Amino acid sequence: MKILLFMLKGFETMECSAFVDVMGWARNDYHYDVSIVTCGFQKRVVSTFHIPVLVDTTIDQIRVDEYDALAIPGGFEEFGFYEEAYDEQFLDLVRKFDTQGKWIATVCVAALPVGKSGVLAGRKATTYHLNNAYRQQQLKAFGVDVVNEPIVIDKNIITSYCPQTAPGVAFTLLERLTSPEQMEIVKQAMGF
Incomplete structure (x- = not known):
């Protein structure tokens, strides 16, 4: 199983x-x-709080059929997250993963570009829930049935509502790609 972790x-x-x-x-x-x-x-991506990271590959090199899942961490608007998250090339990548029924796992506001891509229209999902839930209202504006729960799964898409949920999303994705029993082994080994 190969997961594309998009930064x-x-x-x-x-x-x-x-x-x-x-x-x-x-x-x-x-x-x-x-x-x-x-x-x-x-190849060099600068994260929230200015941490530079070198990635394995770039978006123009991706062939969706080579991957089993797409994982997307959220980010901060003031550090430029939506400049790339709402880029049509990225939204198209999300659509291709969904069309092929592949897992898409998001943490926090990473659900927003998935919503903007159109693939969550009429489906259940969640996103950042604090600060008057304005991010959830943005997600709802994309035609999403917003559920205020930590992790929401609808068909092949996993969404969550804050940074604290990141390990839970990762374990959920591992479970979907392997088995509940295999996921529990890793979860217990990591002390969760």
Whole structure:
């Protein structure tokens, strides 16, 4: 199983690292067939709080049929997150993953570009729920049935409502790509 971990400009490192660590433990310690390929618009992506990260590949190199899932950490508007998150090239990538029925796992506001792409219209999802839930209102404006719960799954799309949920989203994705039993082994080994 191959997961495309997409690091948009201004992504949150904590939300990103949950996918890296959960899949890393699964692959390294338990030999599960799950690997992560990091991706961005450029090879060097600057996260929220100005941490530069080098990614494995860029968006123009991606062939969706080579991946089993797309994982998207959220980010901060003031660090440029929506400049790339709402870019048509990225929205099209989301649509291609959904059309092929592949898993799409988002943390916090990463649900917003998925909503903007149109694939969540008429489906249940969630996003950042604090500060008067204005991000949830933005998601609702894309025709999404917003549910104020920590993690919401509708068909092949996993959404969540704040950074705290990142490990839960990563474990949920691992469970969908392997099995509940295999996920529990990794979860317990990591102390969750």
